[in-house]
Amino acid sequence: MARFVFITGGVVSSLGKGLASAALGSLLQARGFSVRLRKLDPYLNVDPGTMSPFEHGEVFVTDDGAETDLDLGHYERFTGVAARKTDSVSSGRIYSNVLEKERRGDYLGKTIQVIPHVTNEIKDFISIGEDEVDFMLCEIGGTVGDIEGLPFFEAIRQFAQDKPRGQCIFMHLTLLPWIGASGELKTKPTQHSVKELRSIGIAPDILVCRSDKPIPEKEREKIALFCNVRKEDVIAAPDLRSIYEAPLAYHREGLDQAVLDAFGIHPAPAPNLSIWEDVADRVFNPEGEVRVAIVGKYTQLEDAYKSIAEALTHGGMANRVRVKIEWIDAEIFEREDPAPHLERFHAILVPGGFGERGTEGKIKAVEFARTRKVPYLGICLGMQMAVIEAARNVAGMTTAGSEEFDHEAGEKRFEPVIFHLKEWIKDNETIARTVLDDKGGTMRLGEYDATLTEGSNVASVYGTRHIKERHRHRYEVDIKYREALEKVGLCFSGLSPDGRLPEIVEWKDHPWFIGVQFHPELKSKPFAPHPLFRDFIRAAKDTSRLV
Known part of the structure; x- marks a missing residue:
């Protein structure tokens, strides 16, 4: 039966609970334990x-088709454990389940209340698969004191009470702000955060304190005294040069040992950190640099493309180079020539997105990459833009477009080379969708098979002709245009079974030009870079040598 670690946060959000949880999971794995990580989010979506x-x-997106928080990406990247639908839940999902049960009459006419019905639903979720692993790490989104998070805090309090003594511990992440005027780290916010946590019945066993300065011994002792934890269980979490330094940094601070001590696991198995030592060596000792332009729609917020940025970093590790990413708003190219912006890059990536805004700029970026022979990787919408660019500029279909952007397709005012997918096969079952369906959860989601063309570039990259990749989209390239596009050199090198x-599409006469309908970045890990990103950065590295 699993031991449970509940990770909570205080003072402010965005302190890195997800990263701390993922790093702890990797450290427990390094000691020979099996782990699973979960995220409980208080928002009502x-x-x-x-x-x-x-x-x-x-x-x-998970293999089984769940749309989840980006923290699950951290969990997978650090542990290699594929997340599942049962690893992410929100208040919205919890309340939806409770109300569905009430409508069915499952509660036998009782008055439905937060306690016990909502909290029981949360506890049932936490318990799923508890016999499968040694440790279950559950991160609670938001911060202690948030009104929407109270049912989750109450649920984990009850859960710990329901389990035998010593089967659950609480890890609390807080901020130690540095006050420049006085030259001090202040512990009072942490003290108040712990006080708030204790007021709802949860006493933290371990405190992880984020700070951009080392924690002096005096402050560490003060935190231990006023927060009622051992000094050894006050773990410093300083700012790091790279997130991939986190497992080694937390190990140096004794986080994994503190967790094992809290559970009374003696003697603790010695950790094997060779994987993370190799990762750190590749991050901090590159042998060159490549510059990659990401031409996208959501470039103002880097977290919008978090997995892509990390997958590019992994590709850099595999090639012993530092990947310098620059985010470029695709709309700029709708007003300006892309050449002055893109000439200094060794490779171009166009990621996924929804809606028409910025698409004409993405098409111009595709044209630049194709005509200038710059390595290009198009993901999801990035592949569709490559197909539209080929249809317009090479195959002579000047009105080529997508049903996503022009709903007059039925009037044939443009050539819909991209169409709304209305039916597909998933696990031998036919799934049907219409444009009138709800937006949430109705796309082609999760892992699907693909067959690669023998002798194609992409088959060489993967080293196999049969792959499984994760999808998240509702529009597809229309297969009826395959013959016309292949005549001009755009090879359809990967198809559904x-x-x-x-x-997948690729240009035969291009050094490296691949577009994929799926999201390969979701499967990339620092110790196992995705083949596409590994080879994309290799091609960028080769380009950099020619400049």
Whole structure:
């Protein structure tokens, strides 16, 4: 039966609970334990799938088709454990489940209340799969004191009470602000945060204190005294040069040992940190640098493309180079020539997105990459823009476009090379959708198979002809245009097993030009870079040598 670690946050948000949770998971793995990580989010959206990337950052997609918080990406990247639908839940999902049960009459006419019905639903969620792993790490979103988070805090308090003594511990992440005028780290915000946590019945076993300065021994002792934890359980979390230094940094601070001590695990198995030592060496000792332009729609918030940025870093690790990313708003190219902006880059990436804004700029970026022979990777919408660019500028279909941007397709005012997918096969079942369906959870989501063309560039990159990748989209390239586009050199080098849905396109006469309908960045890890990103950066590295 699993031991549970509940990770909470205080003082301010965005302190790095997700990263701390992921790093702890990797350290427990390094000691030979199996782990699973979960995220409990207090917001009322059923999932983040319908949220703007400016509002919430990227949506991470699991193999089984869940749209989840980006922290699950951290969990996967640091532990290699594939997340599942049961690893992410929100208040919206919890309340939706409770109300569905009430409508069915499952509560036998009782008055439905937060306690016990909502808290029981949360506890049931936490318990899923508890017999499968040694440790279950559950991160509670937001900060202690948030009104929307109270049911979750009450649920984990009850959960710890329900379990045998010693099976659950609480880890609380807080901020130690540095006051420049007095030259001091202030512990009072941490003390108040712990006081708030204790007032709702939760006493932290371990405190993780974020600070941009080392914690003096005197302050560490003060925190331990006033927050009622051992001094050894006050863990410093200083700012790091790279997030991939986190497992080693937390190990040096004794986080994994503190957790094992809290559970009474003696003697603790010795950790094998060789994987993370190699990762750190590749991050901090590059042998060159490549510059990659990401031409996108949500460039004002880097978290909107978090997994892409990390996957590019992983590709750099594999090639022993530092990847310098520059974010370029695609709309700029709708007003200006892209050449002055893109000439200084060794590679260009156009990521996914929704809606028409910026698409003409992305098409111009694609044209620049194709005609100037610059390595290009198009992801999801980035692949569709590559197909439209080829249809317009090479195949002579000057009115080529997408049903996503022009709903007059039925009147044939443009050539819809990209169409709204209304039916597809998932696990031998037919799934049907219409444009009138709800937005949330109705896309082609999760892991699907694809078959690669023998002898194609992408088959060489993967080293196999059969792959599984994660999808998140509702528009597809229309297979009926395949013949016309392949005649001018755009190869459809990856298809769904039934041959109906194009998954990958590439230019035969280009050094490196690949567009994929799926999201390869979601499967990349620092110790196992995704083949596409590894080879994309290799191509960028080769380009840099020619400049």
